[in-house]
Amino acid sequence: MTFRLGLTGSIGMGKSTTAAMFADEGCPVWDADAAVHRLYSQGGAAVALMERAFPDVVREGVVCREALKQIIRRDPGALHKIEAIVHPLVAQDRQVFIDAQTAPITVLDIPLLFETGAERYLDATVVVSTTPEEQQARVMARGTMDAGQLKAIIQKQLPDAEKRTRADYVIETDSLDHARSQVRDVLGYIKRTRLHA
Numbered sequence: 628m629t630f631r632l633g634l635t636g637s638i639g640m641g642k643s644t645t646a647a648m649f650a651d652e653g654c655p656v657w658d659a660d661a662a663v664h665r666l667y668s669q670g671g672a673a674v675a676l677m678e679r680a681f682p683d684v685v686r687e688g689v690v691c692r693e694a695l696k697q698i699i700r701r702d703p704g705a706l707h708k709i710e711a712i713v714h715p716l717v718a719q720d721r722q723v724f725i726d727a728q729t730a731p732i733t734v735l736d737i738p739l740l741f742e743t744g745a746e747r748y749l750d751a752t753v754v755v756s757t758t759p760e761e762q763q764a765r766v767m768a769r770g771t772m773d774a775g776q777l778k779a780i781i782q783k784q785l786p787d788a789e790k791r792t793r794a795d796y797v798i799e800t801d802s803l804d805h806a807r808s809q810v811r812d813v814l815g816y817i818k819r820t821r822l823h824a
């Protein structure tokens with residue numbers, strides 16, 4: 628059975644970048660955000676359920692993220708309703724992926740890992756982290772959210788300090804080289820201490 632290593636971190640902390648580093652080291656990577664994209668796309672399992680809950684958000688067979696964000700802006704409580712539809716489908720997608728893996732260590736990139744209790748299905752967890760100033764600068768630089776939307780997302784997420792306390796390993800994403808060496812350290816440590824126990 629593959630060792631299930633959960634990777635998390637607040638918005639903009641460097642999850643995707645770090646996940647790519649784990650992939651470079653040979654780990655299969657499952658990405659929760661990418662699963663949501665598949666579920667929202669043509670033929671995706673969330674489309675019909677979302678249309679039933681929010682009739683205007685499905686356009687040409689696809690869940691429109693902009694329309695969803697407008698709904699959430701008007702009614703922040705709508706996010707709970709969206710999560711109730713999406714999260715069980717995401718969990719199912721993740722399990723199918725894990726069951727297919729034969730590599731020694733599989734990485735599961737899950738933004739809401741602790742918030743959704745996903746650690747119950749994992750063997751260890753790693754959090755990526757940097758300063759709040761750097762986090763805000765990174766998200767603003769992407770230009771996909773305004774400061775208000777960012778604040779609303781951050782407020783919904785478990786604080787970085789708590790994630791750092793709960794995770795088994797912390798990776799500081801202050802530079803690419805430093806993050807890469809910490810990825811190698813984590814994998815080396817797991818291989819030495821957890822795989823042949």
Ligand SMILES: CC(C)(COP(=O)(O)OP(=O)(O)OC[C@H]1O[C@@H](n2cnc3c(N)ncnc32)[C@H](O)[C@@H]1O)[C@@H](O)C(=O)NCCC(=O)NCCS
Nearest residue numbers: 637638659660663692695696709710713717738780783784
């Ligand atoms: C709110 C939506 C429409 C925003 O879409 P958009 O394309 O602008 O952003 P994207 O999906 O890339 O999310 C960016 C980041 O926001 C954070 N985020 C997304 N959804 C949530 C949420 N429900 N709670 C807290 N943070 C969230 C994550 O860190 C994510 O990496 C979209 O994220 C969504 O439908 N979310 C509900 C599904 C969900 O909970 N996804 C989280 C992973 S399971």
Ligand SMILES: Nc1ncnc2c1ncn2[C@@H]1O[C@H](COP(=O)(O)OP(=O)(O)OP(=O)(O)O)[C@@H](O)[C@H]1O
Nearest residue numbers: 637638639640641642643644765800801802803806
């Ligand atoms: N170790 C690092 N050193 C320097 N910059 C980094 C590092 N990791 C990520 N970054 C930069 O931070 C930004 C956000 O990174 P990334 O997209 O990986 O974050 P994320 O946590 O996946 O974001 P989200 O939660 O929004 O999906 C990118 O511009 C990326 O280049």
